[in-house]
Amino acid sequence: MIQVAVMGHGVVGSGVTEILLKHSEEIKKKVKEEIYIKKVLDLRDFPDSPIADRFTKNFDDIINDDEIKIVVEVMGGLNPAYTFVKSCLEHGKSVVTSNKELVAAKGAELLKIAEENNLNFLFEASVGGGIPIIRPLNQCLAANDVYEIDGILNGTTNYILNKMIKESQTFEDALARAQQKGYAERNPAADVEGHDACRKICILASLVFGKHFYPESVHTEGITNVSLTDVEYASAWGGAVKLIGSVKVTNGKQEIIVAPMFVSNECQLSSVDGVFNAILVKGDSTGDVVFYGKGAGKLPTASAVVADVMDCVTHQSERRNIMWEDGNDENILPFEETAYSMYVLANTDDKESAFAAANEAFGSCEKLERENAAADELAFITPVLKYADFEKAAENFEKCGAKVVSNIRIAVI
Amino acid sequence: MIQVAVMGHGVVGSGVTEILLKHSEEIKKKVKEEIYIKKVLDLRDFPDSPIADRFTKNFDDIINDDEIKIVVEVMGGLNPAYTFVKSCLEHGKSVVTSNKELVAAKGAELLKIAEENNLNFLFEASVGGGIPIIRPLNQCLAANDVYEIDGILNGTTNYILNKMIKESQTFEDALARAQQKGYAERNPAADVEGHDACRKICILASLVFGKHFYPESVHTEGITNVSLTDVEYASAWGGAVKLIGSVKVTNGKQEIIVAPMFVSNECQLSSVDGVFNAILVKGDSTGDVVFYGKGAGKLPTASAVVADVMDCVTHQSERRNIMWEDGNDENILPFEETAYSMYVLANTDDKESAFAAANEAFGSCEKLERENAAADELAFITPVLKYADFEKAAENFEKCGAKVVSNIRIAVI
Numbered sequence: 173m174i175q176v177a178v179m180g181h182g183v184v185g186s187g188v189t190e191i192l193l194k195h196s197e198e199i200k201k202k203v204k205e206e207i208y209i210k211k212v213l214d215l216r217d218f219p220d221s222p223i224a225d226r227f228t229k230n231f232d233d234i235i236n237d238d239e240i241k242i243v244v245e246v247m248g249g250l251n252p253a254y255t256f257v258k259s260c261l262e263h264g265k266s267v268v269t270s271n272k273e274l275v276a277a278k279g280a281e282l283l284k285i286a287e288e289n290n291l292n293f294l295f296e297a298s299v300g301g302g303i304p305i306i307r308p309l310n311q312c313l314a315a316n317d318v319y320e321i322d323g324i325l326n327g328t329t330n331y332i333l334n335k336m337i338k339e340s341q342t343f344e345d346a347l348a349r350a351q352q353k354g355y356a357e358r359n360p361a362a363d364v365e366g367h368d369a370c371r372k373i374c375i376l377a378s379l380v381f382g383k384h385f386y387p388e389s390v391h392t393e394g395i396t397n398v399s400l401t402d403v404e405y406a407s408a409w410g411g412a413v414k415l416i417g418s419v420k421v422t423n424g425k426q427e428i429i430v431a432p433m434f435v436s437n438e439c440q441l442s443s444v445d446g447v448f449n450a451i452l453v454k455g456d457s458t459g460d461v462v463f464y465g466k467g468a469g470k471l472p473t474a475s476a477v478v479a480d481v482m483d484c485v486t487h488q489s490e491r492r493n494i495m496w497e498d499g500n501d502e503n504i505l506p507f508e509e510t511a512y513s514m515y516v517l518a519n520t521d522d523k524e525s526a527f528a529a530a531n532e533a534f535g536s537c538e539k540l541e542r543e544n545a546a547a548d549e550l551a552f553i554t555p556v557l558k559y560a561d562f563e564k565a566a567e568n569f570e571k572c573g574a575k576v577v578s579n580i581r582i583a584v585i
Numbered sequence: 586m587i588q589v590a591v592m593g594h595g596v597v598g599s600g601v602t603e604i605l606l607k608h609s610e611e612i613k614k615k616v617k618e619e620i621y622i623k624k625v626l627d628l629r630d631f632p633d634s635p636i637a638d639r640f641t642k643n644f645d646d647i648i649n650d651d652e653i654k655i656v657v658e659v660m661g662g663l664n665p666a667y668t669f670v671k672s673c674l675e676h677g678k679s680v681v682t683s684n685k686e687l688v689a690a691k692g693a694e695l696l697k698i699a700e701e702n703n704l705n706f707l708f709e710a711s712v713g714g715g716i717p718i719i720r721p722l723n724q725c726l727a728a729n730d731v732y733e734i735d736g737i738l739n740g741t742t743n744y745i746l747n748k749m750i751k752e753s754q755t756f757e758d759a760l761a762r763a764q765q766k767g768y769a770e771r772n773p774a775a776d777v778e779g780h781d782a783c784r785k786i787c788i789l790a791s792l793v794f795g796k797h798f799y800p801e802s803v804h805t806e807g808i809t810n811v812s813l814t815d816v817e818y819a820s821a822w823g824g825a826v827k828l829i830g831s832v833k834v835t836n837g838k839q840e841i842i843v844a845p846m847f848v849s850n851e852c853q854l855s856s857v858d859g860v861f862n863a864i865l866v867k868g869d870s871t872g873d874v875v876f877y878g879k880g881a882g883k884l885p886t887a888s889a890v891v892a893d894v895m896d897c898v899t900h901q902s903e904r905r906n907i908m909w910e911d912g913n914d915e916n917i918l919p920f921e922e923t924a925y926s927m928y929v930l931a932n933t934d935d936k937e938s939a940f941a942a943a944n945e946a947f948g949s950c951e952k953l954e955r956e957n958a959a960a961d962e963l964a965f966i967t968p969v970l971k972y973a974d975f976e977k978a979a980e981n982f983e984k985c986g987a988k989v990v991s992n993i994r995i996a997v998i
Contacts, residue, residue, distance in 0.1 A: 187870075191728050191870060195728060195730075198730075199727070199728065202727055202906065203906070204906070302868075302870065302871035302872065302874065303871075303874055304717075304721035304724075304726065304874070307720070307721070307724060308717035308720065308721055311717075311720060311892060311895075311896065313717065313888070313892065314612070314615055314891075314892045314895050315604050315608060315612065315887075315888040315889075315891035315892045315895065316888050317608075317611075440856075440877060443853075443856055455715075455888065456884075457600075457604060457715065457884040457885060457887065457888035458715035458716075458878060458879065458884070458885045458888050458889075459715065459878065459879045459882075459884075459885055460878060460879070461715065461716055461717070461876075461877065461878035461879075462875070462876075462877035462878065463874075463875075463876060463877075464853065464874065464875035464876075464877065465871060465872065465873060465874035465875065466871065466872045466873070466874075469872075471869075471870040471871070471872075472870060472871045472872055474728075474870065475726070475728040475729050475868065475870035475871050476728075476871075478727075478728035479724060479726065479727045479728045482724075482727050482728065483724065486903070486906060489902075489903070490899070490902070490903065493615065493616070493617070493899060
């Protein structure tokens with residue numbers, strides 16, 4: 173029998189205990205040991221839980237219990253999760269977490285402590301919820317040079333964009349709908365401003381390139397400025413606006429970004445609907461591989477956590493070889509040097525001369541048309557430009573009297 | 586240093602040696618041991634290979650070499666692969682194979698021998714080529730009840746159907762094109778008659794449901810009878826014809842089938858293009874998860890083989906817990922009891938009375954229309970019927986003088 177503790181009894185945590193209890197027989201058959209939940213840490217009371225007697229409000233009850241070998245951290249947030257997880261690893265307990273904020277901020281440090289103590293630190297559920305991605309990346313694709321990952325990593329924003337695309341709802345209306353349905357938090361900033369997607373692409377990048385990518389180092393744009401007009405032009409262009417987290421090798425460095433992008437209908441990612449996530453991995457041997465599924469939710473996420481717990485049980489003597497070093501920003505391509513073709517939406521009194529000015533400023537542009545366009549709106553796609561050059565060009569373009577109201581990258585996937 | 590042998594130097598085998606040699610440093614870093622190719626077994630000569638001196642034509646050179654701990658079988662076909670693999674396992678060597686025919690025919694037996702000898706028998710590459718699917722199913726989804734798998738498991742037939750759908754090529758022309766491009770064998774029977782897809786769904790079903798599913802027990806239809814007319818009606822109906830391998834739980838038994846089906850445009854599988862594969866897994870916790878990528882080809886398949894080899898290296902003392910029991914057909918729902926809504930194409934001199942007869946025979950049908958329909962053609966969708974009932978109804982229907990020329994299942998995915 174293996175004794176485990178679960179820290180946090182919120183959405184994911186209650187899912188973890190539910191699965192461990194409900195599937196206990198199958199799990200025992202698979203890992204050849206019974207997994208017993210000894211303690212659940214939460215400040216709240218859950219008198220109706222079938223294991224109510226095993227709840228505690230005191231972390232010491234876990235850390236000082238030498239029989240507890242595996243601790244599940246599903247509290248979320250950086251603190252006290254970080255202190256608790258670190259302490260667990262230092263006290264000889266393997267840790268499984270779904271906490272992307274923790275892994276994105278402290279992954280390298282915690283992996284190092286885990287390695288020094290020959291323990292597992294696993295976090296499959298931190299990216300893509302129930303979609304297996306961390307383990308396939310680490311193992312199945314081990315014989316590959318993975319050189320690019322592009323993902324729809326946040327279900328909330330994908331749901332909102334989808335409502336805008338399919339039902340012509342405004343961002344505000346779609347957000348309100350997402351909040352009603354429980355897909356978005358009351359404070360939706362982490363989702364709609366791209367921070368959640370940023371943490372996830374940082375974790376994937378760290379895993380693949382072996383150095384820690386910190387969210388602070390990543391240019392991150394959310395979807396709060398995406399308008400229905402933008403969405404319609406994306407459709408006219410032959411694609412859809414998606415919030416993309418991307419990391420790829422450019423000039424020997426890693427180019428990493430989170431931003432809304434025009435994704436062509438030819439690309440698998442364009443058709444990802446609702447709260448689903450999809451992660452496209454490009455390897456030199458495998459070519460394109462896509463992983464698709466529910467990126468969040470109680471049971472999908474909890475099932476990924478439990479799979480990690482089971483993995484800990486079968487890898488007690490020999491830890492899972494998952495590791496990356498600490499990183500600085502030296503390996504990251506400076507944002508100004510990242511180059512994209514851009515969609516630009518401008519207001520102008522004179523479309524013809526403004527489009528001529530656009531061609532002058534950005535180089536040869538492709539004009540976009542949509543039905544019911546406003547009289548003063550001009551939309552076009554620029555050639556590929558480094559961001560620094562794009563900004564200069566936009567400044568020059570505006571000298572014609574037009575005003576840039578929107579610009580969105582064209583994804584190259 | 587771990588010594589390995591590779592049996593077979595065809596497309597996949599040469600890819601395996603290429604990756605092992607090219608990525609030797611990264612692989613060593615990952616598994617903390619050097620992987621050294623000691624022998625390559627092939628009846629042909631390869632004087633230009635960088636490891637030409639390690640080739641042998643004699644299996645005894647491998648089986649009698651106690652230093653060889655892992656053997657890669659990439660010869661394909663049932664014999665002599667089966668005899669060789671069995672012998673390797675009996676002589677204390679772990680085996681990695683890409684051979685779906687072998688695993689589908691002898692999986693349970695070989696897994697048992699591997700377990701008895703505390704060895705690994707791994708076959709990630711046998712399904713989905715470079716797409717990680719066996720390992721995620723076995724591990725990441727371990728905390729799930731997987732109750733259904735539907736897949737586009739054969740790239741050749743998907744390429745052919747795609748050419749029919751997108752370019753209105755006939756089956757014969759599309760097949761010829763696939764052969765030209767090297768996607769189809771000169772003898773394409775295993776692909777176009779569905780046997781390859783059948784082996785793969787058998788392997789996935791065995792893994793998920795824990796009992797061996799034998800290809801002989803699975804109702805298997807290929808795509809040789811799919812006409813351009815059928816393809817056009819699928820499109821008019823709002824979907825596409827795809828060759829689907831499917832297994833799901835029905836009335837406590839497993840319903841397993843390989844057949845062309847109408848797949849709705851709403852389903853992720855409908856948009857899988859060209860030689861790509863996609864596998865949709867439904868679990869009680871995860872919901873729908875889709876794995877997508879190149880299902881065949883030298884390097885994708887070889888990279889999956891090498892990942893398995895690396896897994897063998899890191900799991901020398903404690904074997905990978907992958908296992909299923911031998912099976913009989915008792916757990917398989919008899920084919921006559923499988924129930925589908927059906928697309929029917931019929932020839933008739935009198936469409937109106939034939940459609941009335943269809944409604945009489947099958948129950949309330951939905952008529953399909955297409956542009957440029959022939960004067961004597963009638964197409965409709967029947968209600969859900971058990972196959973035995975469908976056959977009887979079709980017989981009754983034909984009494985009106987109409988002749989059923991085509992019938993294809995409507996996928997429920």
